[in-house]
Amino acid sequence: MSIADRKAREKEALRSLILKGAKKLFIENGIEKTTIRNIADEIDYSVGTVYVYFKDKNAILHDLHSIGFQELGGYFKELFAISDPMERLKEMGRVYIKFALENQEMYDLMFNLKAPMEYLESTEEGGWNEGTATFGLVKKTVEECINKGHFKGHSLEPLSFMVWSLVHGMCSLEIRQRTKGVKFTNPDTILFDGYNEYLKIIGKL
Amino acid sequence: MSIADRKAREKEALRSLILKGAKKLFIENGIEKTTIRNIADEIDYSVGTVYVYFKDKNAILHDLHSIGFQELGGYFKELFAISDPMERLKEMGRVYIKFALENQEMYDLMFNLKAPMEYLESTEEGGWNEGTATFGLVKKTVEECINKGHFKGHSLEPLSFMVWSLVHGMCSLEIRQRTKGVKFTNPDTILFDGYNEYLKIIGKL
DNA sequence: CTTAAAAAATGAACGGTGTTCAAAATATTT
DNA sequence: AAATATTTTGAACACCGTTCATTTTTTAAG
Numbered sequence: 001m002s003i004a005d006r007k008a009r010e011k012e013a014l015r016s017l018i019l020k021g022a023k024k025l026f027i028e029n030g031i032e033k034t035t036i037r038n039i040a041d042e043i044d045y046s047v048g049t050v051y052v053y054f055k056d057k058n059a060i061l062h063d064l065h066s067i068g069f070q071e072l073g074g075y076f077k078e079l080f081a082i083s084d085p086m087e088r089l090k091e092m093g094r095v096y097i098k099f100a101l102e103n104q105e106m107y108d109l110m111f112n113l114k115a116p117m118e119y120l121e122s123t124e125e126g127g128w129n130e131g132t133a134t135f136g137l138v139k140k141t142v143e144e145c146i147n148k149g150h151f152k153g154h155s156l157e158p159l160s161f162m163v164w165s166l167v168h169g170m171c172s173l174e175i176r177q178r179t180k181g182v183k184f185t186n187p188d189t190i191l192f193d194g195y196n197e198y199l200k201i202i203g204k205l
Numbered sequence: 206m207s208i209a210d211r212k213a214r215e216k217e218a219l220r221s222l223i224l225k226g227a228k229k230l231f232i233e234n235g236i237e238k239t240t241i242r243n244i245a246d247e248i249d250y251s252v253g254t255v256y257v258y259f260k261d262k263n264a265i266l267h268d269l270h271s272i273g274f275q276e277l278g279g280y281f282k283e284l285f286a287i288s289d290p291m292e293r294l295k296e297m298g299r300v301y302i303k304f305a306l307e308n309q310e311m312y313d314l315m316f317n318l319k320a321p322m323e324y325l326e327s328t329e330e331g332g333w334n335e336g337t338a339t340f341g342l343v344k345k346t347v348e349e350c351i352n353k354g355h356f357k358g359h360s361l362e363p364l365s366f367m368v369w370s371l372v373h374g375m376c377s378l379e380i381r382q383r384t385k386g387v388k389f390t391n392p393d394t395i396l397f398d399g400y401n402e403y404l405k406i407i408g409k410l
Numbered sequence: 411c412t413t414a415a416a417a418a419a420t421g422a423a424c425g426g427t428g429t430t431c432a433a434a435a436t437a438t439t440t
Numbered sequence: 441a442a443a444t445a446t447t448t449t450g451a452a453c454a455c456c457g458t459t460c461a462t463t464t465t466t467t468a469a470g
Contacts, residue, residue, distance in 0.1 A: 014275055036428065046449045057428065111315065117382040128386025135387050153405060158398035162371065165399060169374025177322040179335025182340050185362055193363035194370060200358060201406060241457065251420045262457065
């Protein structure tokens, strides 16, 4: 099956090429300003070819969103080298914010754009596996904190959701230009200043 | 100047009619799926007329975003009937979440969409007055809390930003379908469950 | 009233978008 | 070398935001 194998490999290679080209343009020019024609041009293929490998634009956006989660998930898994769950939770938030700020278009795609979720609805897969898995790592860490005696009187899932919302909210307001609008005294550090307030609070719980 | 006055009033009336039609369609069909042609059809005018009263689509979105802030600001100002600042702060979050859930498209426009911010950049106004004023009400309340001896060791602006981010994050994840993806034990109440975890925490500070 | 000037409303046309699909080009098999 | 299967193509479609010469309506002047 050598030829069939090679064909399969070539097919996969072109799929990756399209995703790579799309990611490059997304980062360079923003997702909104990137068109299928741009992507086709970037990799020297025709528009039609893109549609052979992807059902529609949402499919490209979804696959790229998954790639983003692979990356963020990788960083999160490294954090499990930190054995103290409270320390790990604190660092997790920092890593999350850093990732969001350094990969704004990808973050937007992962947590804000409707496209990846619309894609999920159009297929009959389970749910949002990427989000569920990554949120699972937060929950797991919070659970360990609780088991160590922290967060007395709190429930695991709502508390984890609150933590996620807190960091997501900060990143989202920043990326969607709402922090730039409200003129903070220290606009450049407001994200980490805000996060430090949160750290002070949970440090006592 | 009776005629000139009437003309001015008619002009303003048509402006409002366009905004009203746009808002209706946004709520009915979503902002993304609403076109200028839809809006023109809705109010029985031609596309061209819409462009006589608004520079472009961003201008419509910006004006509607301002209307949203007027509404939310109204609710916030009512809250100042509550004299205890900590109670007011807690209630403010609840009102914020309630507003977001009941006016999802408007909330998205106010805090997520790039259009209103792009409009601000295209004009030479000061900044994001709507956001600044509304965030000011949060800051003012947090300040009163601090003056009453709460939030020892915390800084006003970063702490206020943290509070805003927390509620915004929850609303944003919900509206952008990220809570639906991650299957919570109680998906219908996760927003208020998460908010209650936050209330438990600040209740002690 | 009639007519000239001003103001308001129009919608065809332009360049762009995502998407489709018959045709062409290329690769494989016979 | 011919027949078949696969891959690639790009013109064409319906729709988008936007423009602007033209038409319609309103106001002012004779």
